Amino acid sequence: MTEYTVSPEGVSHVACVGAGVIGGGWVAHFLARGYRVTAWDPADDAADKLRRLVEAAWPALTELGLAEGASREHLTVASTLEEAVAEAQFVQESAPETLEIKQDLLARIDAATPTDVVISSSTSGHGMTEMQVDCPTPQRLVVGHPFNPPYLIPLVEVVGGEKTDQSAVRWASEFFEVAGKSVITMDHEVPGFIANRLQEAIWREALHMVANGEATPAQLDASITEGPGLRWPLLGPCLTFHLAGGEGGMAHMLDHFGPSLKSPWTRLEAPELTDELRNRMVEGCEEAAEGRDIAELVADRDRAIIEVMRVVDNVRKGAS
Amino acid sequence: MTEYTVSPEGVSHVACVGAGVIGGGWVAHFLARGYRVTAWDPADDAADKLRRLVEAAWPALTELGLAEGASREHLTVASTLEEAVAEAQFVQESAPETLEIKQDLLARIDAATPTDVVISSSTSGHGMTEMQVDCPTPQRLVVGHPFNPPYLIPLVEVVGGEKTDQSAVRWASEFFEVAGKSVITMDHEVPGFIANRLQEAIWREALHMVANGEATPAQLDASITEGPGLRWPLLGPCLTFHLAGGEGGMAHMLDHFGPSLKSPWTRLEAPELTDELRNRMVEGCEEAAEGRDIAELVADRDRAIIEVMRVVDNVRKGAS
Numbered sequence: 001m002t003e004y005t006v007s008p009e010g011v012s013h014v015a016c017v018g019a020g021v022i023g024g025g026w027v028a029h030f031l032a033r034g035y036r037v038t039a040w041d042p043a044d045d046a047a048d049k050l051r052r053l054v055e056a057a058w059p060a061l062t063e064l065g066l067a068e069g070a071s072r073e074h075l076t077v078a079s080t081l082e083e084a085v086a087e088a089q090f091v092q093e094s095a096p097e098t099l100e101i102k103q104d105l106l107a108r109i110d111a112a113t114p115t116d117v118v119i120s121s122s123t124s125g126h127g128m129t130e131m132q133v134d135c136p137t138p139q140r141l142v143v144g145h146p147f148n149p150p151y152l153i154p155l156v157e158v159v160g161g162e163k164t165d166q167s168a169v170r171w172a173s174e175f176f177e178v179a180g181k182s183v184i185t186m187d188h189e190v191p192g193f194i195a196n197r198l199q200e201a202i203w204r205e206a207l208h209m210v211a212n213g214e215a216t217p218a219q220l221d222a223s224i225t226e227g228p229g230l231r232w233p234l235l236g237p238c239l240t241f242h243l244a245g246g247e248g249g250m251a252h253m254l255d256h257f258g259p260s261l262k263s264p265w266t267r268l269e270a271p272e273l274t275d276e277l278r279n280r281m282v283e284g285c286e287e288a289a290e291g292r293d294i295a296e297l298v299a300d301r302d303r304a305i306i307e308v309m310r311v312v313d314n315v316r317k318g319a320s
Numbered sequence: 321m322t323e324y325t326v327s328p329e330g331v332s333h334v335a336c337v338g339a340g341v342i343g344g345g346w347v348a349h350f351l352a353r354g355y356r357v358t359a360w361d362p363a364d365d366a367a368d369k370l371r372r373l374v375e376a377a378w379p380a381l382t383e384l385g386l387a388e389g390a391s392r393e394h395l396t397v398a399s400t401l402e403e404a405v406a407e408a409q410f411v412q413e414s415a416p417e418t419l420e421i422k423q424d425l426l427a428r429i430d431a432a433t434p435t436d437v438v439i440s441s442s443t444s445g446h447g448m449t450e451m452q453v454d455c456p457t458p459q460r461l462v463v464g465h466p467f468n469p470p471y472l473i474p475l476v477e478v479v480g481g482e483k484t485d486q487s488a489v490r491w492a493s494e495f496f497e498v499a500g501k502s503v504i505t506m507d508h509e510v511p512g513f514i515a516n517r518l519q520e521a522i523w524r525e526a527l528h529m530v531a532n533g534e535a536t537p538a539q540l541d542a543s544i545t546e547g548p549g550l551r552w553p554l555l556g557p558c559l560t561f562h563l564a565g566g567e568g569g570m571a572h573m574l575d576h577f578g579p580s581l582k583s584p585w586t587r588l589e590a591p592e593l594t595d596e597l598r599n600r601m602v603e604g605c606e607e608a609a610e611g612r613d614i615a616e617l618v619a620d621r622d623r624a625i626i627e628v629m630r631v632v633d634n635v636r637k638g639a640s
Contacts, residue, residue: 060623149622152625153548182546184543186534190535194534194543195543197585198522199548201524202557203557204588204590207601211596215514216604217558222556223504224515225552225554226475226502233628233631234636235541237523237541238541241523261527269524277531284537285537302377302472305473308628
């Protein structure tokens with residue numbers, strides 16, 4: 001078990017390796033949370049692009065509320081990877097999504113970073129097991145998968161690879177929480193993690209519909225923005241269907257609409273609705289509801305939908 | 321081709337057959353938009369439940385803005401189906417999702433409703449072709465599929481069956497627009513219509529993940545509410561990925577990330593990314609963007625996310 005000299009709360013200096021849309025978004029986020037950030041990217045124009053990205057994001061970040069002492073001045077663009085990570089207390093890698101690039105880069109980062117520092121990858125698709133193969137100290141490497149833009153969307157999915165020490169997964173999860181993110185810590189690797197699997201299921205079905213002439217991209221988008229998309233900022237798919245069951249909640253929903261899982265409503269085949277799956281869903285929804293009964297959830301949902309519609313309306317009206 | 325005596329703008333009296341969560345939601349919506357509503361439901365306690373639902377929804381509807389003359393007093397609960405529809409200028413059916421029930425009920429509604437009136441079904445899964453088999457005048461029957469709660473979520477998907485006259489589809493689409501809904505008119509029947517196919521793809525993948533112990537319902541919900549769900553009220557899945565391509569938009573996204581469609585990120589197999597599909601997606605996103613370039617879309621997205629997060633935060637804090 002690795003000893004981490006710096007606690008998740010004690011971090012003041014992070015390194016961001018790769019400074020494109022995602023890496024640059026991380027830089028903006030960490031600066032706004034008050035960290036000193038050292039960034040490195042091999043592209044010639046990377047430093048200029050990065051500073052422009054931070055400039056563009058700063059008004060939004062200021063409006064959301066900067067941490068005490070946060071400043072754009074706390075960004076240093078290093079001229080080598082080794083320089084960027086030499087004194088870092090945490091490293092976030094955001095290189096292109098090519099396995100070989102990730103393997104090489106993580107091995108270089110691992111070799112150059114003090115051994116008691118956790119290294120996290122922004123990968124949206126590769127497992128840490130396949131990325132950490134060439135790393136000298138793979139036990140401190142984790143996936144910390146963000147969503148675009150990382151300076152606004154709170155979610156980070158944290159998971160280790162086969163050679164990762166669980167203490168690194170715990171340390172990273174705690175650090176991301178301290179740094180203002182919403183963290184989902186996964187027990188084991190699943191391709192695409194959680195949110196991307198759900199998002200990808202929508203995306204693939206959408207592509208099938210366009211390929212078959214069943215819907216246009218504009219209709220597909222409207223079907224979400226005018227429909228279920230208005231519920232999803234407050235209630236995910238499970239609690240949404242918990243409410244679709246009326247006062248009987250998820251139990252009623254599964255017991256009555258279970259057979260619709262056999263319908264050809266999407267090209268994705270549903271799993272068998274066993275008693276065990278039914279009960280896991282019912283108990284899981286109780287947990288996710290955090291003590292709120294159906295009437296309370298409905299009241300919250302309705303308030304959120306009204307306000308979300310108002311926000312979207314204003315943004316559309318103000319659109320240039 | 322049927323003649324409709326009343327124009328979509330001229331409707332003042334609608335009938336709602338079935339007054340559960342969806343039918344009752346329609347009642348609340350139509351009352352708030354200033355219509356007189358006659359409702360019928362066979363359940364003993366239906367009238368009481370319906371009045372409670374309308375009471376519960378009314379504060380939200382008032383806040384959103386009632387139509388001139390709108391009043392809860394304009395609701396009549398009829399004692400028979402025939403009485404409910406006798407003088408209606410539009411009928412919305414919201415019975416349980418059982419094909420035989422829908423077939424029987426629509427045939428009864430069809431027989432009792434003046435022949436120049438359009439009849440719409442709230443079905444979320446059955447096609448009109450299979451539901452209208454026993455109807456004497458099937459040409460005026462359409463699907464008008466709402467989302468829960470129908471008094472808040474704008475989307476209605478309108479589509480006919482094989483025996484439906486396209487004039488009824490057009491009349492219904494116009495009427496729903498006049499009645500304040502966002503309408504997607506579909507050319508032909510697809511099981512699950514559009515939004516439910518996308519929603520069902522997410523739902524099935526979510527059930528697989530719970531069945532396999534890969535995620536809990538609370539994690540699945542958090543992965544949406546803290547992640548992509550914050551973007552979806554403004555940008556649907558197509559424009560979301562249009563932005564994921566950076567300045568190159570959907571074209572860059574498909575040309576560079578196309579291979580990830582082969583990844584096992586969900587159990588749903590992707591379609592072949594042919595040149596034709598690529599081009600339809602690229603052109604469709606241009607259409608959906610309505611002239612906004614990537615920088616404008618990003619600025620709108622960021623403003624919406626910030627405000628949506630604020631809304632959700634306030635609702636959560638105020639939660640009882």
